[in-house]
Amino acid sequence: MPVDALKFCSHCGSDRLAFRVPDGDMLPRFVCAACGTIHYQNPKVVVGCLPVWQGQVLLCKRAIEPRHGLWTLPAGFLENGESLPDGAMRETLEEANARVRIDALYTVISLPQINQIYMMFRAELLDVGFGPGAESLDVRLYDEADIPWEALAFRTIGRTLRNWFLDRKQGAFPLRLSTLERRPPPPDLAGAG
Amino acid sequence: MPVDALKFCSHCGSDRLAFRVPDGDMLPRFVCAACGTIHYQNPKVVVGCLPVWQGQVLLCKRAIEPRHGLWTLPAGFLENGESLPDGAMRETLEEANARVRIDALYTVISLPQINQIYMMFRAELLDVGFGPGAESLDVRLYDEADIPWEALAFRTIGRTLRNWFLDRKQGAFPLRLSTLERRPPPPDLAGAG
Numbered sequence: 001m002p003v004d005a006l007k008f009c010s011h012c013g014s015d016r017l018a019f020r021v022p023d024g025d026m027l028p029r030f031v032c033a034a035c036g037t038i039h040y041q042n043p044k045v046v047v048g049c050l051p052v053w054q055g056q057v058l059l060c061k062r063a064i065e066p067r068h069g070l071w072t073l074p075a076g077f078l079e080n081g082e083s084l085p086d087g088a089m090r091e092t093l094e095e096a097n098a099r100v101r102i103d104a105l106y107t108v109i110s111l112p113q114i115n116q117i118y119m120m121f122r123a124e125l126l127d128v129g130f131g132p133g134a135e136s137l138d139v140r141l142y143d144e145a146d147i148p149w150e151a152l153a154f155r156t157i158g159r160t161l162r163n164w165f166l167d168r169k170q171g172a173f174p175l176r177l178s179t180l181e182r183r184p185p186p187p188d189l190a191g192a193g
Numbered sequence: 194m195p196v197d198a199l200k201f202c203s204h205c206g207s208d209r210l211a212f213r214v215p216d217g218d219m220l221p222r223f224v225c226a227a228c229g230t231i232h233y234q235n236p237k238v239v240v241g242c243l244p245v246w247q248g249q250v251l252l253c254k255r256a257i258e259p260r261h262g263l264w265t266l267p268a269g270f271l272e273n274g275e276s277l278p279d280g281a282m283r284e285t286l287e288e289a290n291a292r293v294r295i296d297a298l299y300t301v302i303s304l305p306q307i308n309q310i311y312m313m314f315r316a317e318l319l320d321v322g323f324g325p326g327a328e329s330l331d332v333r334l335y336d337e338a339d340i341p342w343e344a345l346a347f348r349t350i351g352r353t354l355r356n357w358f359l360d361r362k363q364g365a366f367p368l369r370l371s372t373l374e375r376r377p378p379p380p381d382l383a384g385a386g
Contacts, residue, residue, distance in 0.1 A: 005201040005290060007203060007204055007206070008201055008203050008204070008205065008206035009201065010199040010200060010201050010202070010203045010232075011200055011201070012200070012201065013200070013201035013206050015206060024327065027272060027286070039203075040270070041273055042237045042238070042270055042271060042272065042273060043238060043271050043272075043273055043275070044235045045235070045236060045238060047308060070242070077233070077235055078235060078236050078304075078310070079220060079235065080234055080235060080236055080307070080308040081305050081308065082236070082303075082305055083303035083305050083372040084301065084303050084310065085303075085370075085372075086303075086305075086372070089274065094219070095345075102197065104368070105301060105368060105370050108277065108281075108298060108312075110275075110276035110277050110278075112273075112274050112275055112276050112279075113274070115273040117238060117271070117277065119301075134217065173268075175297070175298060175368050177277070177278075177297070177298050179276040179277075179278075182282070190359070
């Protein structure tokens, strides 16, 4: 049973929802026994960018949960009616009041355990008139040596930053496609239970 | 008001749903006046691949709507719990009974008007033991000269195929990122009404 379980049919209001494999399908879905509507649930896209200004990278300190107080690249859920580059620009404006020119798509990370696809673009910060939006406590430019590696909000962000600093040394930024599985348990618990 | 309008709250069953901008948000959402639940709706990912066997491309003739009887590359909605390459492999197996090795991500196409993101991989067909799955009428390998350009199911598929044949001549397949806006009206209707 998925975390985001439906209790009522959004089409007819019935509470007679079964979580079962519909005829001709391969996976269980919420199916309404009253009106027959099949409620599909699919992964969401998180879109964002890595804004660069004179070799420094712009990071945002989160003012919201999850990961309040930790640092992230500007990113958020892609909205209906929006292209990927437009979504990356919007999130950067909302979280950092920062204007960017969106460059190539850079990291694409599948997170099957939480039904998300991260899509991060490289970007050029157009001016330094940035500052925290409503969802950020602080926004700063970081040199590689000062990146708060131990205080990053998400593994996708750490992976994107590590790739970028390595690729910058090589002078090329090929698309980095990967999958992040569930974090392994800490060593002192592995094998227990 | 979006096409996929909610009539009842899936959390409490109330029909007191308003389509409005929640406090602190930027876009209208379905908000339940009874229990306060905000129902977010986001774009879906369509994932698939371009399977190649000895220079020929595998296409499927659709047995389902929309675009029944027209040709497509194997592709479909990414499922919860699935990585992008796994989704591309599953769709290819379901629609064409074909086994592939998934290669690089190749086209990423935003379709903001229908809230979809197409993500197509290059792929190597592993054997010729393919055949139509439940959603296909026919599955065939096509040389470039024989591609049924006038009978393709979706513009995303035509764009992916055109890019691929051009890039093959150049000997390189860079990621192709683009956005498809709504199809312009045919010339004889433009300006009418």
